[in-house]
Amino acid sequence: xxxxxxxxxxxxxxxxxxxxxxxxxxxxxxxxxxxxxxxxxxxxxxxxxxxxxxxxxxxxxxxxxxxxxxxxxxxxxxxxxxxxxxxxxxxxxxxxxxxxxxxxxxxxxxxxxxxxxxxxxxxxxxxxxxxxxxxxxxxxxxxxxxxxxxxxxxxxxxxxxxxxxxxxxxxxxxxxxxxxxxxxxxxxxxxxxxxxxxxxxxxxxxxxxxxxxxxxxxxxxxxxxxxxxxxxxxxxxxxxxxxxxxxxxxxxxxxxxxxxxxxxxxxxxxxxxxxxxxxxxxxxxxxxxxxxxxxxxxxxxxxxxxxxxxxxxxxxxxxxxxxxxxxxxx
Amino acid sequence: xxxxxxxxxxxxxxxxxxxxxxxxxxxxxxxxxxxxxxxxxxxxxxxxxxxxxxxxxxxxxxxxxxxxxxxxxxxxxxxxxxxxxxxxxxxxxxxxxxxxxxxxxxxxxxxxxxxxxxxxxxxxxxxxxxxxxxxxxxxxxxxxxxxxxxxxxxxxxxxxxxxxxxxxxxxxxxxxxxxxxxxxxxxxxxxxxxxxxxxxxxxxxxxxxxxxxxxxxxxxxxxxxxxxxxxxxxxxxxxxxxxxxxxxxxxxxxxxxxxxxxxxxxxxxxxxxxxxxxxxxxxxxxxxxxxxxxxxxxxxxxxxxxxxxxxxxxxxxxxxxxxxxxxxxx
DNA sequence: CCCGCTCCTGTAAACGCTTACACACGGATG
DNA sequence: CATCCGTGTGTAAGCGTTTACAGGAGCGGG
Numbered sequence: 001x002x003x004x005x006x007x008x009x010x011x012x013x014x015x016x017x018x019x020x021x022x023x024x025x026x027x028x029x030x031x032x033x034x035x036x037x038x039x040x041x042x043x044x045x046x047x048x049x050x051x052x053x054x055x056x057x058x059x060x061x062x063x064x065x066x067x068x069x070x071x072x073x074x075x076x077x078x079x080x081x082x083x084x085x086x087x088x089x090x091x092x093x094x095x096x097x098x099x100x101x102x103x104x105x106x107x108x109x110x111x112x113x114x115x116x117x118x119x120x121x122x123x124x125x126x127x128x129x130x131x132x133x134x135x136x137x138x139x140x141x142x143x144x145x146x147x148x149x150x151x152x153x154x155x156x157x158x159x160x161x162x163x164x165x166x167x168x169x170x171x172x173x174x175x176x177x178x179x180x181x182x183x184x185x186x187x188x189x190x191x192x193x194x195x196x197x198x199x200x201x202x203x204x205x206x207x208x209x210x211x212x213x214x215x216x217x218x219x220x221x222x223x224x225x226x227x228x229x230x231x232x233x234x235x236x237x238x239x240x241x242x243x244x245x246x247x248x249x250x251x252x253x254x255x256x257x258x259x260x261x262x263x264x265x266x267x268x269x270x271x272x273x274x275x276x277x278x279x280x281x282x283x284x285x286x287x288x289x290x291x292x293x294x295x296x297x298x299x300x301x302x303x304x305x306x307x308x309x310x311x312x313x314x315x316x317x318x319x320x321x322x323x324x325x326x327x328x329x330x
Numbered sequence: 331x332x333x334x335x336x337x338x339x340x341x342x343x344x345x346x347x348x349x350x351x352x353x354x355x356x357x358x359x360x361x362x363x364x365x366x367x368x369x370x371x372x373x374x375x376x377x378x379x380x381x382x383x384x385x386x387x388x389x390x391x392x393x394x395x396x397x398x399x400x401x402x403x404x405x406x407x408x409x410x411x412x413x414x415x416x417x418x419x420x421x422x423x424x425x426x427x428x429x430x431x432x433x434x435x436x437x438x439x440x441x442x443x444x445x446x447x448x449x450x451x452x453x454x455x456x457x458x459x460x461x462x463x464x465x466x467x468x469x470x471x472x473x474x475x476x477x478x479x480x481x482x483x484x485x486x487x488x489x490x491x492x493x494x495x496x497x498x499x500x501x502x503x504x505x506x507x508x509x510x511x512x513x514x515x516x517x518x519x520x521x522x523x524x525x526x527x528x529x530x531x532x533x534x535x536x537x538x539x540x541x542x543x544x545x546x547x548x549x550x551x552x553x554x555x556x557x558x559x560x561x562x563x564x565x566x567x568x569x570x571x572x573x574x575x576x577x578x579x580x581x582x583x584x585x586x587x588x589x590x591x592x593x594x595x596x597x598x599x600x601x602x603x604x605x606x607x608x609x610x611x612x613x614x615x616x617x618x619x620x621x622x623x624x625x626x627x628x629x630x631x632x633x634x635x636x637x638x639x640x641x642x643x644x645x646x647x648x649x650x651x652x653x654x655x656x657x658x659x660x
Numbered sequence: 661c662c663c664g665c666t667c668c669t670g671t672a673a674a675c676g677c678t679t680a681c682a683c684a685c686g687g688a689t690g
Numbered sequence: 691c692a693t694c695c696g697t698g699t700g701t702a703a704g705c706g707t708t709t710a711c712a713g714g715a716g717c718g719g720g
Contacts (some may be wrong), residue, residue: 002706013670018708028668045442049379049388050706054675058379068411069404069604078398078425085435090443092420095408105415112375113420219608248608255610274399278549278578280585280610332676343700348678358698380676383705 001044010038021046052114061301062110062118064094064103064125071245071273072290076121079294087302089116096122100129107132117141117301121293123189139304141297144189148314153300155293155315159189159270160196162286162319163240166268167200169284169321170238173329175266179211179236181225181246190217193242193270211236215246222249230257237265237330244269244276244285251279251326262328272322281325288319331374340368351376382444391631392440392448394424394433394455401575401603402620406451409624417632419446426452430459437462447471447631451623453519469634471627474519478644483630485623485645489519489600490526492616492649493570496598497530499614499651500568503659505596509541509566511555511576520547523572523600541566545576552579560587567595567660574599574606574615581609581656592658602652611655618649 007014012035019027020035027035038044052058063080065073077093084091092113094106103122107129110118117139120130125145133140140152148154170178180197183190194212201210213228215221222241226249229236241247247269254261261267261281269276269285276283296315337344342365349357350365357365368374382388393410395403407423414421422443424436433452437459440448447469450460455475463470470482478484500508510527513520524542531540543558545551552571556579559566571577577599584595591597591611599606599615606613626645 004706014707015671015709016669019669022708026668031668045438047383047444047706048442049382049444050675051708052379052675053377053383053677053706054708056675068398068408071401071404071604074399074401074404081398081423081425085439090422090439092422093411095411108375109415109420112378114377114379252608274401275605275608278582278605279608334676344677345679345701346699349699352678356698361698377676380705381678383676383707384678386705 001042002047003044006035006038006042006044009042010035056114058114058116059088060090060092060113060115062094062106062113062115063091064096064106064110064118064120064122066096066098066122066124068093068095071275072243072271073121075274075290076294079291080119080298083295083298096124098122098124100124100126104129104132111136111138117305119143119297119301121297123187139301141301141304143293143297151304153304153315155297155300155317157189157288157293157317158319159192160199162270162288162321163193163196164200165321166240166270166286167197167204169323169327170240170266170268171204171206173238173266173327175238175330176206177209177211177234177236178206178238178240179213179229181213181215181222181229181239181241181250183215183217183242183246185214187217190242197240215242215249217243217246219245219249219252222246223253224249226250226253227257230254230259235265238267238327239265240268240270242270244271244273244283246270247283247285247326248275248279251283261326266327268321268327270319277324279326284324284327285322286319287322288317293317331372333374333376336365336368336372336374339372340365386444388444388446389418390420390422390443390445392424392436392443392445393421394426394436394440394448394450394452396426396428396452396454398423398425401605402573402601403451405604405620406624409621410449410628413625413628426454428452428454430454430456434459434462441466441468447635449473449627449631451627453517469631471631471634473623473627481634483634483645485627485630485647487519487618487623487647488649489522490529492600492618492651493523493526494530495651496570496600496616497527497534499653499657500570500596500598501534501536503568503596503657505568505660506536507539507541507564507566508536508568508570509543509559511543511545511552511559511569511571511580513545513547513572513576515544517547520572527570545572545579547573547576549575549579549582552576553583554579556580556583557587560584560589565595568597568657569595570598570600572600574601574603574613576600577613577615577656578605578609581613591656596657598651598657600649607654609656614654614657615652616649617652618647623647 003014003017007017017035020032061084081091096103119141121143137151142154144157182194201207213225215225241250247267254265269283272285272287276285300315333344333347337347347365350362391414411421426433449471451473467481472484474487512524531537543555545555571580577597584591599613602615602617606615630645
């Protein structure tokens with residue numbers, strides 16, 4: 001089943017069939033209708049590989065993430081994919097597992113499959129690996145890390161805003177001993193959150209009370225960090241976590257120590273993963289809309305692909321505190 | 331950059347380059363080494379679309395699921411994808427959103443991209459839509475629904491086993507008023523779980539005490555169903571849920587009513603999604619290994635693609651109770 | 661009536677690879 | 691020394707599209 005058979009049935013040439021498929025305006029409506037009917041009758045689907053081979057456009061996009069089982073990502077993937085499918089594009093996904101070697105593999109796969117563009121949504125993108133993409137002029141969109149250029153755009157996430165709101169919220173609830181459980185310090189995004197916490201304290205004259213414990217953005221790290229914080233003689237009355245998984249781990253550690261949230265300790269997360277409002281109590285956290293991120297990234301990528309040399313906007317995603325049940329006035 | 335340039339640089343023909351890439355044993359080691367060096371030097375990646383066009387094999391597999399944001403699926407997707415990438419295959423994912431129309435779209439995309447096979451992991455696969463695949467002789471693997479045939483295999487999930495273990499567990503803890511919150515009754519997999527609950531009660535002479543409330547496999551449905559159960563004069567002392575999300579909703583409703591789990595009511599879930607052991611208390615549930623499911627499905631699909639007419643007929647995945655903190659003796 | 665134009669359609673050459681087939685070479689065999 | 695065979699390599703024909711280019715039909719103007 002191919003374009004030739006359709007052509008034969010519609011009594012036209014393959015070129016006309018092709019033009020009809022591609023909605024070229026140079027086909028007379030009557031002819032197009034005949035072709036479409038033939039396509040219908042034969043149940044013909046054009047071969048995308050042949051199309052790609054000759055046109056150079058694969059209508060596929062790459063999406064590189066850290067780990068689909070990390071609850072931060074599924075919504076991101078879904079929104080991105082929805083955007084793509086709506087526009088007749090396919091998405092191929094790469095999980096890096098936080099591993100540069102796998103990242104290299106992902107990039108290779110993207111290149112081999114001739115994707116039209118790649119969105120890199122890991123927080124640990126290694127610039128060296130990405131040159132493989134830029135060298136081939138494959139449009140690329142980054143999250144946080146990466147520079148805006150001819151073939152690449154960067155989506156900034158305003159981590160500081162959300163963290164500042166969190167600090168302000170706790171401050172206004174009379175908390176003064178506010179601790180922070182950070183993420184891995186090799187991640188720029190984690191450093192930005194910690195720095196925002198520090199600057200938030202500083203601007204309220206609380207610099208001397210800063211307590212930063214290191215986590216790993218996972219549950220276990222959050223629990224460990226929290227256990228350390230609980231050992232401090234003047235233990236914190238409130239804790240901000242670098243992400244929700246950390247907060248969930250911290251929550252477990254607090255309960256395990258026989259204390260209560262928010263009665264004894266107020267707790268704030270970051271990301272607003274879907275579990276965040278299923279904890280007991282529901283977690284006060286900072287919303288980072290993955291849908292918005294995906295939509296923005298997709299739009300940026302599309303602009304790059306179409307070579308819209310338009311006003312290279314500075315894409316940015318806001319973050320905001322959402323109050324639920326894990327914080328309380330002192 | 332193409333195979334010709336590699337051929338020129340290695341001073342061989344394109345055929346030899348192709349053979350080297352495909353690890354044909356008919357190339358003299360010395361020649362192959364020269365070719366590989368040329369490939370290395372030129373940083374050549376073969377064009378998969380051209381390969382597919384001529385060979386008919388796309389090295390892509392389709393994976394159709396209901397919704398990646400449903401926590402049941404990410405692990406499944408990941409394991410499946412890992413299998414694929416290990417073997418140089420690509421995976422394209424389709425979310426049906428529990429919507430037959432989108433399901434049709436997914437299938438169309440798979441056909442257009444000429445996938446070598448499709449794994450359908452939704453519980454609501456419509457046989458009519460799938461004929462599109464079988465008609466084109468595209469190997470297909472189903473979860474639960476679907477028949478084993480020349481070009482398709484079916485992975486049975488032994489829901490009954492896990493449910494029976496759950497009933498037995500509660501029974502041995504002296505529970506006699508055991509309720510069940512079911513899933514959507516149009517899903518065969520949900521009916522199987524409910525039926526297993528009923529047969530479990532029956533075999534223990536508790537048929538007259540059966541209480542089945544309908545949920546929707548989501549949190550809200552679980553909460554609603556639980557609220558109904560709490561209104562029963564002789565309310566249940568234990569509840570088995572058709573899946574974990576339902577149990578999480580039920581848990582919320584129980585706490586909201588001022589009762590405690592497991593002190594007042596024992597609760598059992600199904601699936602063992604990752605959040606199940608993060609609830610307070612950690613949820614006793616039935617493990618359905620998504621990794622095992624993915625590995626099995628992948629193997630079945632591969633066998634079908636290779637046309638292994640071997641004895642692989644009946645694939646089956648077991649389910650087992652895992653005891654955590656949400657059940658207690660009466 | 662012819663010319664030139666606009667529209668529409670057809671012809672055929674790519675796109676980058678795989679693979680059937682042909683063939684060259686050297687060693688073994690009779 | 692002629693023949694045969696196995697091994698390794700080259701030639702070239704596709705795979706199913708898109709698209710540059712060519713060409714025919716119809717029409718208005720000169």
